[in-house]
Amino acid sequence: MHKSFTADPKGAVDVFLYTIAAFKKLENDPFPSARALAKAQEFTGAAGQIVLVPGEMGELSRVLYGLGKGTDALAVAGLSAKLPKGSYSVAESGGMPFKNIAAGWADGAYRFDHYLKDKATPPKLVMPESEDADALSREADACALLRDLVNTPAADMGPQDIQATISDMAERFGAKLTTIIGDDLLAHNYPMVHAVGRAAVYEPRFMELEWGDPSHPSVALVGKGVTFDSGGLDIKPGSGMRIMKKDMGGSAHVIALSHLIMSANLPVHLKLYVPSVENAVAGDAFRPGDILSSRKGLTVEIDNTDAEGRLILADALTRACEEKPDLLIDFATLTGAARVALGPELAPFYTDDESLAEGIEAGAKATGDPVWRMPLWDPYLADLKSPIADLVNSGGRFAGSITAGLFLKQFVDAPSWMHFDVWAWRLGKYGRPEGGAPCGLRAAWAMLQSRYG
Structure with missing residues (x-):
C-alpha cells in the first residue's frame, strides 16, 4: 500500500x-x-x-x-x-x-x-x-514515481539513469526492453536523437519497451527525455537553466503511465518509446544553421538549438508509427509558450481525433486533473518552412506551442494521436508544494481505463 x-x-x-x-x-x-x-x-x-x-x-x-x-x-x-x-x-x-x-x-x-x-x-x-485501496495506491505510487524522477538532479538522472528506471520496470512486469546507445543510433537510423545528445558526457540513447498481448489494442507512449537542457549553443541564461533537470518530465509521465498500465494489467499491447539525451555545449554540439536528417527522411534546418525536444521526439514518433498503433500519446516539456498561454497547472493537449479529445476531457473531469485542448492550426505551418530544408525546427515568437505541435504532426502517421505540452513542475504558490508534478497523468489514465478497462 x-x-x-x-x-x-x-x-x-x-x-x-x-x-x-x-x-x-x-x-x-x-x-x-x-x-x-x-x-x-x-x-x-x-x-x-x-x-x-x-x-x-x-x-x-x-x-x-x-x-x-x-x-x-x-x-x-x-x-x-x-x-x-x-x-x-x-x-x-x-x-x-x-x-x-x-x-x-x-x-x-x-x-x-x-x-x-x-x-x-x-x-x-x-x-x-x-x-479499492489497491487502485488508489497504484495511482499514488505512479504520481510519486513521476515526481521523484523529475526532482532528482541531472547529475543523478542522466540518460543512463532513465534507462535503469525503465529496465527495472521492465524486469518487474515481465516486459521486453531494447536500448540503442551512442553511435549505434546512427546505424539504427535515429539521427536527430544522436545529433542532439552527442555533445554530452553521457551518451544519448533510445529505449523501446514492449508489454502485453499483441492481440490486444495497441497503445504507444512517447516521452521527451532531455535530462538537462542548457539550450545548447543557443544557451539559456542561468535563470532559465535553474530547473532544467525537469526537462525529462515527458519521459517521467509516460514511465508513470506505463507503470499504471502494467500494474493494473490493462488489456492493451503497450509500446513505450523514450529518447533520452542531455542538450550540452561542447565542440561537437549541433549548431544553428545545421541541417539534420530524420528517421522519417524529412530534413530539418536548425533555427534554435534550444528547440531540441521536438527533434528527438520526431525520431521517436516516427518509430512508434512504424508499428501502426491504435492510439499514440506523447508527453513533453516542450515549450515555454504553453506556460505563457495556460500557466503551470493546466496541461494543454493537441489532437485531431474528436473522440479522443472527448475521452481525455471526460477523464480530466472525473479525476479533477485539468487539461485544455489547443488547436493544431494548419495555416501556422507556414512558420515552419525553410528555403533549404523540409522544415525548420522553430516557428518564431508567435503560437510557439501550436507550431511545436504542428512540427511533431509532420512525423505522425497514426489513426489517433494526442500530444501533451506540459511543464511537469509547480511553483509552490497555488496551494501545492514546489517541485516536480504530474500534469494530465491522472486524466490520461482515466481515459485509458474507460477505453480499455
Missing part, C-alpha cells in the same frame, strides 16, 4: 471536510462544541482553513478542514501537507469523492527527501473497506 495510506483504522483521528456552503448550513454539531470551536477560530469552510481539536489529554482528536467552493479536486493536499504523523480517517467528506480525497492526500503528503538526513514520515489516510 502507498506509504501515506493505511488499512488500519485503530487510533485514527477523525477528519471533517466542509465547503463554505455546507458548513454555513450545518444545523447540528458533528462532534461536541464543533461550531463553537470553529467560531472561536474563525473557521468558515474557506479553502485551506484548519481547526485542530485537542482531546482530554491534549492529544489531537479531530480535524476540521475547509474545501472552499469544493471545486478543487486535490484540495485535501493542503491538509495532509500540514498534519503531523499519525493515522486519519474521513468522518465527513464534504461531498468530495473518496478517490479525489485519496489523490489529494497523497499529493500533499509527498516529500522528496532522498538527499535529506531526516526522512519524512507522512500522515496516513485510512482506506475504507468500501474503496
Whole structure:
C-alpha cells in the first residue's frame, strides 16, 4: 500500500471536510462544541482553513478542514501537507469523492527527501473497506514515481539513469526492453536523437519497451527525455537553466503511465518509446544553421538549438508509427509558450481525433486533473518552412506551442494521436508544494481505463 495510506483504522483521528456552503448550513454539531470551536477560530469552510481539536489529554482528536467552493479536486493536499504523523480517517467528506480525497492526500503528503538526513514520515489516510485501496495506491505510487524522477538532479538522472528506471520496470512486469546507445543510433537510423545528445558526457540513447498481448489494442507512449537542457549553443541564461533537470518530465509521465498500465494489467499491447539525451555545449554540439536528417527522411534546418525536444521526439514518433498503433500519446516539456498561454497547472493537449479529445476531457473531469485542448492550426505551418530544408525546427515568437505541435504532426502517421505540452513542475504558490508534478497523468489514465478497462 502507498506509504501515506493505511488499512488500519485503530487510533485514527477523525477528519471533517466542509465547503463554505455546507458548513454555513450545518444545523447540528458533528462532534461536541464543533461550531463553537470553529467560531472561536474563525473557521468558515474557506479553502485551506484548519481547526485542530485537542482531546482530554491534549492529544489531537479531530480535524476540521475547509474545501472552499469544493471545486478543487486535490484540495485535501493542503491538509495532509500540514498534519503531523499519525493515522486519519474521513468522518465527513464534504461531498468530495473518496478517490479525489485519496489523490489529494497523497499529493500533499509527498516529500522528496532522498538527499535529506531526516526522512519524512507522512500522515496516513485510512482506506475504507468500501474503496479499492489497491487502485488508489497504484495511482499514488505512479504520481510519486513521476515526481521523484523529475526532482532528482541531472547529475543523478542522466540518460543512463532513465534507462535503469525503465529496465527495472521492465524486469518487474515481465516486459521486453531494447536500448540503442551512442553511435549505434546512427546505424539504427535515429539521427536527430544522436545529433542532439552527442555533445554530452553521457551518451544519448533510445529505449523501446514492449508489454502485453499483441492481440490486444495497441497503445504507444512517447516521452521527451532531455535530462538537462542548457539550450545548447543557443544557451539559456542561468535563470532559465535553474530547473532544467525537469526537462525529462515527458519521459517521467509516460514511465508513470506505463507503470499504471502494467500494474493494473490493462488489456492493451503497450509500446513505450523514450529518447533520452542531455542538450550540452561542447565542440561537437549541433549548431544553428545545421541541417539534420530524420528517421522519417524529412530534413530539418536548425533555427534554435534550444528547440531540441521536438527533434528527438520526431525520431521517436516516427518509430512508434512504424508499428501502426491504435492510439499514440506523447508527453513533453516542450515549450515555454504553453506556460505563457495556460500557466503551470493546466496541461494543454493537441489532437485531431474528436473522440479522443472527448475521452481525455471526460477523464480530466472525473479525476479533477485539468487539461485544455489547443488547436493544431494548419495555416501556422507556414512558420515552419525553410528555403533549404523540409522544415525548420522553430516557428518564431508567435503560437510557439501550436507550431511545436504542428512540427511533431509532420512525423505522425497514426489513426489517433494526442500530444501533451506540459511543464511537469509547480511553483509552490497555488496551494501545492514546489517541485516536480504530474500534469494530465491522472486524466490520461482515466481515459485509458474507460477505453480499455
